[in-house]
Amino acid sequence: MTTARPPAPPAARPRVVARTGLAAVLVGNAAVVLVLFARAGFSANALVLLGRLTGLLGALLMAFQLLLVARLPWLDRRLGMDRLTSWHRWVGFSLLWLLVAHAVFTTSGYAAQSSLPPVDELVSLATTVEGVLRAVVALVLLVGVGVASARAARRRLAYETWHFVHLYTYLAVVLAFAHQVAVGTTFTASPLATAYWWALWGCALGAVLVGRVALPLWRNARHRLRVAAVVPESDDVVSVHVTGRDLDRLPARAGQFFLWRFLTRDRWWQANPFSLSAAPDGRSLRLTAKALGDGSASLRSLRVGTRVFAEGPYGAFTAMHRTRPNALLVAGGAGITPVRALLEELTGHVVLVYRVTRERDAVLLDELRGLAHARGAELHVVTGPSAAEPLGPRALGALVPDARDRDVFVCGPPGMTAAVLRSARELGVPGHQVHAERFGLTG
Template sequence: MTTAERVQPPPTAIRPKVVARTGLYALLAVNAAVVTVFFLRAGPGSDTLIMLGRLAGLYGALLMAFQLLLVARLPWLDHRIGMDRLTSWHRWVGFGLLWTLLSHALFITLGYAGVASASFWDELVELATTTEGVLRAIVALALILAIGGVSARFARRRLAYETWHFIHLYTYVAVVLAFTHQVAVGTTFTTSSAATAYWWGLWGVALGSVFLGRVVLPVWRNLRHQLRVSAVVPESDNVVSVYVTGSDLDLLPARAGQFFLWRFLTKDRWWQANPFSLSAAPDGDRLRLTVKTAGDGTAALRHLKVGTRVFAEGPYGAFTSPDLTEVLGLCEAYRVATGGAFDVRLPGRGLDPCAMVKGWSVQRAADLLTGRGTSRFWLNAGGDVVAAGGPWRVGVRHPERADRLCAVLEITDGAVATSARYERGDHILDGRTGRPATGLLSMTVVAPSLTEADATATAAFAMGAEGVEWAAARADCEVFAVDAERRVFRTAGLPVAG
């Protein structure tokens, strides 16, 4: 018996993602401990509310600096954790920041109001008008409240990306105002030279990381690569591919499935930065992004002129597995080829590449068998098969009668895959509409590999009736299909058993 095993990393190996994530947690915990020590050394004070307010303010300042690190777009973090995960952490840390700063303002004002025997609002006005830095802190808090409000899911869905992004830029104004407030009235900041050095160092690292990751690195890469639009290719009525070329693209550390923030430097688009993924593996000469129309901004891409200068920030996206990179690259290729009917990113499902993974993984197993010298085998994955050393016979089930066959195929070396509704119901969605595909009852594809057969069958089924002709036109694919009106279609080269 021939067996195949995948080489596993040593049990003691620690994944880079775990190292980066643990490092961030440890960094935050250590700094929280340091802040607490400086607070205790400064003396807690006699009023409990003022003490709690000061401590909340210090933790708020620490969270604000940590927020900057999360959105600095540093390659070391992004490649290990991914911008999507960093952005999610940024969002939740943002809520923590909001509550700590609100607690700071509330407890400080209540504490001083109690000392002065004044009302909350009278004391707030008194602090804002007589104490240096407090008015700036109030403005900073108002900005953070506004940014937190537009970041809530219900508000975010109703705002254009450009509007949301512009409002978010006021975060930097809030950071500067909050820092000057801390310098002006923060007793912990000025208690000792060690505390002063710590806070200056903390803010220096946080702001320096943002400047490095969001200004220096993107500008350097764009000056180096000199990106320009080289071609604009409509793939369908609502899908367009934009090809970008430049200098030394073989040195750009990008892979298929990663994304950039693209700015096309025309007079009406230079200020818009949109996140689009690479839809093909970079070949060292050009990059390709493929976009489905979702508004005026994306619709305008098909009117870009060849030669348009491009400013791209990235690449972003944590792909620690070459296999994942390959699968997502194949998914993107099928999405483009079908005009968006085949799509592994659907509303309510998140990222779901199962339509590609099954055929791809079984084909990998077949390739391992072949590589180990096995010349005759049959692998069955839920009715989809890949075989070698035939002849082998494969029955195609009737789409409405489980006890009947529509056809019997005969293959020697190759694969057969069928997509239908009879096993799992309406599980295949048309990515263009988000609704179940209903134009076909079944789609069977014969191809040299199960990767091709399974993905083509699923994609054609998602396209509906037009998918029959599309699948039949693909190189080395033979098709047997039954449409919703129970009409049968088959290509001339279909290997029907004699």
């Protein structure tokens, strides 16, 4: 039984620090934008001025969007890609409405001055004013991405198709910035305004290049990952062991995941998100997957020595966010892999509740039993049909009477996760003690 003392929780919770920092960045830059807008003067009618203001705020949100999806390690470890992606989605819709308002207000304002119908005025602006046509194309691209990102459309698109469509956002960003440079009144109003916007866009685009290009390339060149072993766990579950150089310097933690590319002829272009199913030990990494799609099913045929390109580690589902000495882990489906890794790393008394339809569906069950015994943890396997949810507050409270005094880590299918989160609230578990990983990789 483990006797290690859990680390003391930080004075300021990492998630709160990161969330506050992002809010401060957005609000502070919005204040700067408003000041620069006012300094540029008001020598235009009200509609044109509204158009300029909504355009400037839209440009700010566009830069903020890039920050949210840059996959910067400091933000990702504290907030998680699922939360950042959710914010990216809602900021994106706000951005789209701002840019539509910018187009409508600006066109209507200039139409009122020229006495042309708004559509004719838009055509005139696009064909005679430098940079306006670029803005029209950018807006059309963003509307297309917004339509593809709507829930009804997103459910019908394969991830690869959706991701390809989403890449047009970067082209829209470049076109929008070119438009701002060419005709932005506030951009050219003073050297200070010009320097500010160049710095803002430079930081936003630089963050994307660092987080999504430079850092993955550098880490893979440094660690040179290869498949070390492929171990069938059952008829439809396989574990892949990956080794490389200097893995003790790879900042991976139990509970995190990577985007894995196995560099074979038929798989090199596919990036699949798989969590670590064992705590990193500085010598190897392990992922475990069930054959649910073409990507996971083909893992069984990987050969030892296959080169691996991994992006990550990603995710905030780690012990970094602990606030209490003891923990409750709840897992279902593929969620058992990061939870199994957490069980290996967490100190203090741990209770693991594993939700499956039938016990024979429980992945890595023998391994979990051995690990729970070695660490003095409690393991409960809860079975039942998928239509039923036996993890209501009464049942969960019976299994773990002191749940409100524990950190609760939940990972699994959306229905199960939602049910456990409701149960935790009804059992009086404070919100800052609840940590959920949602499989919602986008962006």
